[in-house]
Every structure is written in structure tokens, then in C-alpha cells.
Amino acid sequence: MNLLKDIWDIFVIEVRRVLHDKGVILIFFIATLIYPLIFGAIYKNELVRDLKVAVVDESRGEASRRFIHKLDATPEMRVDYHCCNMAEAKHLMQQRRIHGIVLFPRDYDSRLAQKETARVCLFCDMSSFLYYRSVLSATSAVLLDEMQEIQVERYGLAGITGESADELIQPIPFDDVKLYSPAGGFSSFLIPALLVLVVHQTLFLGIGILFGTTREDRRTLRVIPPHLRREGRTRVVAGRALAYLALYLPVVAVDLVLMPRLFGLPHIGRLGDLCLFLLPFMLATVFFCMTVCSFVRERDTGIVTCIFFSVVLLFLSGAIWPQCNMPAFWRLFSYLFPSTHGIQGFIRIGTMGATLDQVGFEYGMLWLQAVLYFVTCCLCLRAGKWFRIGAA
Amino acid sequence: MSEEPKSIFAQALKREIKRLLYQGQARYLLLTSLGIVFCYVFFLTLMAEGQPERLPIAIVDRDGSYLSRRLCHEINAMQGVQVVAVYNSHASARKAMQRQEIYAFLEIPKGTYNDVLSFTRPHLALYSNNAYLLSGALSYRSLATISKLASGAVQREVLRKKGYDENRIMGLIQPIELDTHLISNPTANYQPYVLTTMLPGMLGLSVLLLTVYMIGKERKDGTLRQWLGHNALPALLGKLAPYTLWFATLGVLGNIVLFGRSEEVAFLCGFELHGSFVLVALFTLLLVTAMQATGVFLAGIIPDAHLSTCFAAIYGTLAFTMSGFSYPVDNMPGALQALAQIFPLRHYYMAVSRITLFGCGLSMCWVQVCALLLFLLTGLVGTWRLTDSKTTYQQQ
Numbered sequence: 001m002n003l004l005k006d007i008w009d010i011f012v013i014e015v016r017r018v019l020h021d022k023g024v025i026l027i028f029f030i031a032t033l034i035y036p037l038i039f040g041a042i043y044k045n046e047l048v049r050d051l052k053v054a055v056v057d058e059s060r061g062e063a064s065r066r067f068i069h070k071l072d073a074t075p076e077m078r079v080d081y082h083c084c085n086m087a088e089a090k091h092l093m094q095q096r097r098i099h100g101i102v103l104f105p106r107d108y109d110s111r112l113a114q115k116e117t118a119r120v121c122l123f124c125d126m127s128s129f130l131y132y133r134s135v136l137s138a139t140s141a142v143l144l145d146e147m148q149e150i151q152v153e154r155y156g157l158a159g160i161t162g163e164s165a166d167e168l169i170q171p172i173p174f175d176d177v178k179l180y181s182p183a184g185g186f187s188s189f190l191i192p193a194l195l196v197l198v199v200h201q202t203l204f205l206g207i208g209i210l211f212g213t214t215r216e217d218r219r220t221l222r223v224i225p226p227h228l229r230r231e232g233r234t235r236v237v238a239g240r241a242l243a244y245l246a247l248y249l250p251v252v253a254v255d256l257v258l259m260p261r262l263f264g265l266p267h268i269g270r271l272g273d274l275c276l277f278l279l280p281f282m283l284a285t286v287f288f289c290m291t292v293c294s295f296v297r298e299r300d301t302g303i304v305t306c307i308f309f310s311v312v313l314l315f316l317s318g319a320i321w322p323q324c325n326m327p328a329f330w331r332l333f334s335y336l337f338p339s340t341h342g343i344q345g346f347i348r349i350g351t352m353g354a355t356l357d358q359v360g361f362e363y364g365m366l367w368l369q370a371v372l373y374f375v376t377c378c379l380c381l382r383a384g385k386w387f388r389i390g391a392a
Numbered sequence: 393m394s395e396e397p398k399s400i401f402a403q404a405l406k407r408e409i410k411r412l413l414y415q416g417q418a419r420y421l422l423l424t425s426l427g428i429v430f431c432y433v434f435f436l437t438l439m440a441e442g443q444p445e446r447l448p449i450a451i452v453d454r455d456g457s458y459l460s461r462r463l464c465h466e467i468n469a470m471q472g473v474q475v476v477a478v479y480n481s482h483a484s485a486r487k488a489m490q491r492q493e494i495y496a497f498l499e500i501p502k503g504t505y506n507d508v509l510s511f512t513r514p515h516l517a518l519y520s521n522n523a524y525l526l527s528g529a530l531s532y533r534s535l536a537t538i539s540k541l542a543s544g545a546v547q548r549e550v551l552r553k554k555g556y557d558e559n560r561i562m563g564l565i566q567p568i569e570l571d572t573h574l575i576s577n578p579t580a581n582y583q584p585y586v587l588t589t590m591l592p593g594m595l596g597l598s599v600l601l602l603t604v605y606m607i608g609k610e611r612k613d614g615t616l617r618q619w620l621g622h623n624a625l626p627a628l629l630g631k632l633a634p635y636t637l638w639f640a641t642l643g644v645l646g647n648i649v650l651f652g653r654s655e656e657v658a659f660l661c662g663f664e665l666h667g668s669f670v671l672v673a674l675f676t677l678l679l680v681t682a683m684q685a686t687g688v689f690l691a692g693i694i695p696d697a698h699l700s701t702c703f704a705a706i707y708g709t710l711a712f713t714m715s716g717f718s719y720p721v722d723n724m725p726g727a728l729q730a731l732a733q734i735f736p737l738r739h740y741y742m743a744v745s746r747i748t749l750f751g752c753g754l755s756m757c758w759v760q761v762c763a764l765l766l767f768l769l770t771g772l773v774g775t776w777r778l779t780d781s782k783t784t785y786q787q788q
Contacts, residue, residue: 026702096745115560115563117568122571128585133529147567158556167512171543172508174516175518176520184525184529188523304601304602307597308594321439322527325444330437348490359491
């Protein structure tokens with residue numbers, strides 16, 4: 001039982017090494033807890049509410065006033081300023097006191113009275129996607145409501161009333177069902193992706209620091225038992241990976257299973273499927289990090305590289321920008337990282353309730369990565385002798 | 393005997409240039425710069441479309457009529473979406489959604505066409521995937537537009553047959569029209585939203601990390617005293633000056649890529665810039681110096697080089713979220729709104745979005761100039777702490 005004994009030895013050495021490094025403890029156990037909590041607090045309010053807007057009512061009639069009241073009553077918007085002219089409203093916009101301007105032209109009421117099409121102008125602040133989305137959706141909702149009222153009135157004058165008027169106003173009504181996150185909140189959308197990224201990146205950081213420190217201290221071989229220095233690199237890799245996996249088990253349980261429940265994010269997936277999915281994800285991530293970190297020569301370079309790529313990985317994952325609209329090159333590039341498949345799979349199983357076979361591609365890719373990166377990891381350790389890479 | 397601050401500055405500058413040229417320090421500068429260039433290339437090519445187009449959607453056609461086929465064609469004619477599949481049942485469409493093959497689907501129930509003809513109001517159902525905010529919202533919008541247009545088309549047909557003239561029909565179908573003006577981004581291009589703040593943010597992050605790293609290295613190598621000498625401030629400025637110059641140049645080049653316009657040069661994006669380019673460049677310079685000062689502060693107050701890098705990393709990544717370009721700061725809990733002010737990127741975003749979108753001049757964003765200048769004071773605190781730790785070194 002030499003094999004198991006060797007793996008066990010390495011395992012113990014590695015766990016001890018992690019627990020003796022303040023920096024790694026900070027990253028592995030504190031950062032993984034703090035980051036999700038901070039993000040949870042930041043996005044706590046989910047939706048944009050009571051966005052300040054200004055109205056410029058040049059028409060000053062009954063219809064425009066009613067429209068403004070309705071605007072003010074929407075959850076998204078709050079009419080904070082009634083301006084005399086566009087110049088005044090524009091000035092407020094430049095000061096960023098408001099995020100939208102609704103203009104009723106001089107002929108708004110008179111056109112409505114003449115049974116013609118009246119015009120409402122909406123000016124959106126484009127400095128953030130959410131401003132634009134909220135202002136536009138609130139105004140459109142009020143517009144639809146107001147239109148229906150006017151239509152009922154006009155059809156009534158034309159002699160079409162009651163049920164037949166309704167039939168004419170909306171001959172093909174449609175129901176819209178927003179699946180998986182009915183309110184369309186920001187945290188339900190972004191936090192699942194961030195949680196996976198936090199697990200991926202902290203693991204990378206921690207391993208990077210461990211490997212970098214060993215190299216910096218020029219203890220390259222000292223942390224490996226003497227009889228394993230020539231042969232049995234696979235055992236070294238296996239033992240270390242097991243150590244990281246064991247240490248990360250509680251972290252994953254808290255971050256990926258508990259946190260979504262704590263924040264009240266959608267979590268309709270089956271726990272069994274999720275766990276089965278997370279297994280190859282963790283394996284692939286650990287081996288990926290160990291492979292890449294073999295090239296880290298200094299403790300701090302690892303940190304810098306890792307931090308730098310966090311944002312890039314988030315965009316590569318397809319959680320923000322759809323995967324099908326990425327240029328082919330970046331899409332293939334994104335397949336190299338376990339975080340891409342991890343984020344996709346986690347969102348689909350956790351938020352959308354997909355089963356394991358529905359994330360088959362991601363699942364397969366993660367197993368493939370796990371095997372591939374295990375091999376590269378062993379190769380790096382072996383090559384370390386000649387190329388002065390392959391930490392520890 | 394204290395030397396002239398000027399000569400100390402010159403000495404430190406000379407020393408740093410020597411370190412860069414002969415002692416291999418340049419590789420960190422080079423790698424960081426490559427990282428920044430990579431980010432520009434990556435983000436600009438990743439979202440080259442501006443707004444996601446031809447998002448895959450499906451139709452659950454249980455009617456199989458002329459109308460449902462026509463709807464399918466109409467949907468395919470839209471720029472935002474394309475029909476990739478037609479299913480017979482709701483369940484198979486939902487499963488396709490979970491497999492991420494489609495972002496939305498339109499369900500046309502049995503007998504829809506008959507109902508339309510007999511005026512008994514068939515109900516269409518529109519399902520969209522809200523787990524993906526951008527693609528879900530966009531595909532929903534396209535399908536909702538089609539459904540509304542379908543209603544309008546039926547109304548128009550009926551009213552024509554009743555003998556109304558076109559003017560009156562328009563007044564009946566659409567009593568009010570919405571004229572939407574998207575200020576300075578008429579196509580709702582996703583790139584200017586994200587990139588005008590995020591790319592300078594990446595620049596700022598690298599400046600911060602590099603500064604902390606450089607000072608940490610001096611500390612680790614035990615050259616702190618040799619470098620800072622008797623008068624720390626000019627020595628510090630001398631060391632940082634080449635980096636300020638280098639990164640400010642990179643930042644301004646980045647600005648040119650973002651806002652430059654030219655028919656011949658393909659890599660210029662030409663995002664709307666209503667204000668003055670010089671002002672944007674000034675803010676980029678201010679951002680670089682503010683990040684350097686913050687770096688000095690962090691390296692100064694946290695004597696452990698590893699720990700200060702860790703802190704800089706955590707602080708630096710939070711800046712993207714706290715700047716408020718993706719999720720508005722005024723929507724965050726109160727304490728976090730206050731906290732947002734300690735990130736230079738927040739002030740940069742507030743100023744630059746004003747300059748680019750609304751054409752504001754310096755008179756409208758002097759507050760942000762002051763705020764960014766205030767960060768320089770933190771650098772002074774950092775310098776003071778550095779000299780303090782220097783004396784402890786001396787004692788040792």
C-alpha cells in the first residue's frame with residue numbers, strides 16, 4: 001500500500017503548508033466568505049427603483065398631466081422635476097440629478113383632442129444599461145395603459161363599445177412569462193456567476209501563492225519526501241490535489257450551496273445534480289490552477305495575474321455577453337478555462353433547474369479538462385527538473 | 393546636510409531608469425502593459441457587434457397555420473433574433489431553453505388562426521429566459537414587438553374593411569407614439585456602457601498593483617532606505633514619475649482608440665464624445681496618479697509586502713462594481729454609497745460619462761477633479777508611513 005501511503009504523506013504536508021501560510025488562509029477561508037457577502041450587499045436591492053426623472057410639459061393639458069401622474073406612480077420612476085423647457089431639464093441631466101426626460105410637445109393635448117396620433121419624447125441617460133432599461137420600460141408601460149384608455153374612448157365615439165371594442169383593441173393578446181427570475185433582478189442574474197468565479201479565482205490565488213512562495217524561498221524540492229523526488233510525481237500531484245479539494249469542500253458548500261439560499265436567489269436545481277456537476281468542476285479547477293501556477297516564479301506575480309484575469313473570465317463565461325455572439329476565436333479560448341463551463345453549468349442547474357444531461361456538454365468538457373490538466377500538471381512537475389519551472 | 397529636493401528627485405529618477413534598463417525591472421512594466429493591451433483587444437473584439445444580434449429563439453407552433461408560419465417569417469426578419477427551431481410542445485421548448493439552445497420562445501396555441509378570424513381573441517404566450525439579463529431582455533423585446541405588430545395588423549385589416557381612412561385608422565390603432573432618444577448612444581450599443589469605464593479601470597487596477605508591488609519589492613530587497621534617503625517625497629516622486637508618464641500615455645492612447653474616429657483606421661471605435669478630448673485625457677492622467685497615490689498609501693500602511701498586494705487586489709477588483717457603471721450606486725444600501733467614494737474609478741466614471749454623453753465642460757466636473765486630487769493626499773500619508781518604517785529599519 002505504498003501508493004496510498006505516499007499520497008497520504010503528501011496530503012498531510014500540503015494541508016500543513018496551507019494552514020501555516022497567513023496569506024493563503026486569508027484567501028482560502030476569509031476572502032471566499034467576504035466576497036459573496038459584499039456582492040450580496042451591493043446588489044441587495046436587485047432592481048432600480050424610483051429613478052429620478054424630469055418632465056417638460058409644454059402642452060399643459062389634462063391628458064399630459066394624467067400621463068405624468070401615472071409615470072410618477074410606476075415603481076421604476078419618480079418625477080422629481082417639472083421643468084419649463086428642455087434647456088433646464090438638460091442642465092439637470094448634465095448634473096446627473098435625473099436619468100431621463102419626458103417631453104410633451106405643445107400639440108400633445110390638441111392632437112389627442114383631434115383624434116390624431118400624439119407624440120411623447122423620451123430622453124434616456126445612457127451612462128448605465130439599467131437606467132436606460134428602467135426608464136424605457138416604465139414609460140412604455142404607462143404609454144400602453146394610456147393608449148388603451150384613449151382607444152376605448154375613440155372606439156366608443158366610433159360606435160364600437162364593450163366586448164367588441166376590447167376585441168379590436170387587442171385582437172391577439174399575449175402573456176409574457178419571465179422564466180427563472182421573474183422580477184429580472186440584478187443579483188439573481190450576476191451573483192451565481194460571481195460565486196463560481198470567486199471559488200475559481202481564490203483557488204487560483206491560493207495555489208499561486210503557495211507555489212510562488214516555495215520558489216521564492218528556493219525550497220523547490222524540500223517539500224517533497226526524498227523517495228518521491230525522482231519517481232512518483234503523479235502521487236505528488238494526486239496528494240496535493242486531494243489536499244486542496246478537502247480544504248475546499250466546506251468553502252464550496254458555503255459559497256455554491258448555502259449562499260444562493262441565504263440571498264434568496266433562484267435555486268430550483270436538484271442538489272444531487274449540482275454536487276455531481278461540481279465534482280469535475282473542482283477537479284478541473286484544481287489541476288488547471290496547479291498547471292498554470294507551475295509557471296509562477298514569485299508569490300506576488302501570481303496574485304497580479306489572477307486578479308487581472310477575473311474580469312476577463314467573467315466576460316468569457318457568457319453570463320453577460322451571450323456565448324453565441326462571441327467571435328469563434330474567443331469562444332474556443334473560453335473553453336480552456338474551467339470557470340466558463342462551471343459558470344454556465346451552475347447557472348443552468350442552480351437558477352434554471354436543468355438536469356445533468358441538459359448540461360452534458362459542460363459536464364463532459366469539465367471531465368476532459370480534469371484529465372487533461374492532470375496530465376499537464378504531472379508533466380510540469382517532471383519538467384521542473386530541467387526548465388526550472390514546476391514549483392515545489 | 394539636506395540636499396536640494398530637485399536633485400533627490402533626479403537621483404531617484406535616474407536610479408529607477410537604471411533599474412528598469414539594467415536590472416530587469418522592465419519586465420513587470422512590459423507584462424502589465426501587455427495585459428492592458430490584451431484587455432483592449434479582448435473587450436473590443438468580444439463585443440464587436442455592439443448589441444447582440446440574431447439571438448436564438450424558438451416557436452412552439454401548435455397551430456400549424458398560415459398565421460403561425462407568417463409570424464415565424466416576420467420574426468426571422470428582425471435583426472435581434474432568429475428562429476432556430478420549431479417545436480410541437482411546450483416541454484421540448486423549455487428543455488431546449490435549459491440546454492441554452494434558445495433564449496426565448498413564442499407559443500402559438502392550437503386554433504389561433506381560427507380564433508383570429510372569428511374574433512375570439514387567441515392568447516399567445518411569450519417565454520423569455522431572465523437568468524441571462526442582456527440576452528433575455530433583448531429576445532423578449534423582439535418577440536413582444538412582433539406580437540404587438542400582429543395585433544396592429546389585425547386591427548388595421550378590420551378597420552379598413554369597415555371603411556375608415558388611413559389617418560383615422562392610425563389615430564385609432566396608435567393614439568400616442570413614443571419618440572425615444574437615447575442620448576449619445578442611439579443604437580443602444582453595449583460597448584460604450586461597459587468599456588468607457590472598464591478599460592480605464594483595468595489600467596487603474598494595473599497601476600495600483602504595480603505600484604504596490606514595486607514598493608513591496610524595495611522593502612523585501614531591503615533597499616528602502618537607499619531609495620528614500622533623507623527626503624522621502626521627492627525620492628518617491630522620482631521613482632513613480634516614469635510610470636506616471638508611461639501609463640498616462642497608454643491611457644490616452646486607449647482614449648484615442650475608444651473615441652477616435654476615422655474612415656481609414658479600422659481599430660478606432662468612434663464612441664460618442666460630446667465634450668473635449670483633452671478633458672477626458674486629463675481625467676485619465678488624474679486616475680493614473682490617484683491610483684499611484686492609493687498604491688503608495690496601501691504599501692505604506694501595510695508593512696507586509698504580501699499582505700499589501702492581497703489588499704490592493706481585493707480593493708482594486710471591487711472598484712469595478714463600486715464605480716456604478718453596471719449597477720447604479722444610488723441603488724445600493726446607504727453605507728455602500730458612501731464607501732463608493734473611496735474608489736477613484738467612481739469619480740472617473742462620474743466625470744467622464746458627463747463629458748462624453750452630455751458634453752459637459754470643466755465647470756460641471758470640477759468636483760471630481762478635486763476628489764481625484766484628494767487621493768493624492770493619501771499618497772502623502774503612505775509616504776509618511778514609509779519613512780516611518782524606514783526608521784524602524786534603521787533601528788534594526
